[in-house]
Amino acid sequence: MAYATTSFDLVNFKVASSKRIIGYNKQIKQQRFVTFNSVNGVVPRINGVKKLKVAYQGVPGAFSEFAAKQAFSDCIPLPCRAFLDAITAVEEGKADLAVLPVESTMEGTELRNYDLLLQHDLPIVQEINLYVHYCLLAMPGVSKGELKKVISHPLALAHCGKTLAQLGLDHEAVEDTAGAVELLLSNRMFDTAAIASSQAALLYGLDVLAHGVQDESWNVTRFLILSKDLRLRSPKGRNKFGSKTSMVVAHHSGTLNVLLKLLSAFSTRDINLTKLEVNPSRTNGTPVLVLDPKEGGPLKEFPCILYVDFEGSMDDQNVKDALAEISEFPVFIRTLGSYSADPNIYGLQ
Numbered sequence: 001m002a003y004a005t006t007s008f009d010l011v012n013f014k015v016a017s018s019k020r021i022i023g024y025n026k027q028i029k030q031q032r033f034v035t036f037n038s039v040n041g042v043v044p045r046i047n048g049v050k051k052l053k054v055a056y057q058g059v060p061g062a063f064s065e066f067a068a069k070q071a072f073s074d075c076i077p078l079p080c081r082a083f084l085d086a087i088t089a090v091e092e093g094k095a096d097l098a099v100l101p102v103e104s105t106m107e108g109t110e111l112r113n114y115d116l117l118l119q120h121d122l123p124i125v126q127e128i129n130l131y132v133h134y135c136l137l138a139m140p141g142v143s144k145g146e147l148k149k150v151i152s153h154p155l156a157l158a159h160c161g162k163t164l165a166q167l168g169l170d171h172e173a174v175e176d177t178a179g180a181v182e183l184l185l186s187n188r189m190f191d192t193a194a195i196a197s198s199q200a201a202l203l204y205g206l207d208v209l210a211h212g213v214q215d216e217s218w219n220v221t222r223f224l225i226l227s228k229d230l231r232l233r234s235p236k237g238r239n240k241f242g243s244k245t246s247m248v249v250a251h252h253s254g255t256l257n258v259l260l261k262l263l264s265a266f267s268t269r270d271i272n273l274t275k276l277e278v279n280p281s282r283t284n285g286t287p288v289l290v291l292d293p294k295e296g297g298p299l300k301e302f303p304c305i306l307y308v309d310f311e312g313s314m315d316d317q318n319v320k321d322a323l324a325e326i327s328e329f330p331v332f333i334r335t336l337g338s339y340s341a342d343p344n345i346y347g348l349q
């Protein structure tokens, strides 16, 4: 797929000539451009020949496909109907990796995808932060005034809620952003627009009626890349930001005590937290289902859960000590993976 350069004028971003390079390192508070291939340096290959297959939800042009190519520039992206199918593809050996959007600056944690992480045993091997810039796309020649409805992925519709209200258009959720574009085209829908990337517009030949239609200009989505094959972890010490670990601490009661224990265990060892979410809300207080990889199934049910990401690896002694200290409490700890921290934010122009 060709990534053409279009105009791009947001604060903190600059178009870097016609190359596919833009990025903003928020964490270190300075502007930094990164190349699309710099994430891993060398693209890993199993047995030195096979190209990696990365399963994602959606069709070509979806943001998840872009995240997959960002992580492994030489990969073969494998389109899947749903995120669960992408995970199943890896479990069944049809793909090497799966890519999953798990949180966004505008909507917070994407609980449905986090649940998938918790209910399957696929370690996180990488993280990718993607700046998501939405466009309003329509069939060639269609004007805004002719539109009655907008279709897109639920996350994209949520990110653009105010804009949609201002336009006074109905909306309908479909599987993915690029899938919405494909649907417009295949059904020749002249009264419907899609919210998707400008790349999807180029790929499918649709018109861009408006750029940057998200409610907040700063809109970053974090994707996690999962694999059974830990060799696909980005090389340790690839950058000066070191490792990061994601885990959940699940328990049956006493959130406050568990939380205090966790904060104390981490702070005495100077381990920085990069995410801490306490009992993310779920409909009707339904328990969280977590797989215990040591036991296989059935899934364990917990009313209380902490989502924790921290700087450091499960190989670090101070991390092992901190987890041992937390385990003095009757909690269930499941580590979801240690991987290279990637504070860069990659973007589509």
Ligand SMILES: O=C(O)C(=O)Cc1ccccc1
Binding pocket: 057, 058, 061, 062, 063, 064, 065, 101, 132, 153, 155, 156, 175, 176, 177, 178, 221
């Ligand atoms: O629908 C897509 O293009 C996806 O990849 C899912 C998604 C939607 C919105 C933001 C990030 C990922």
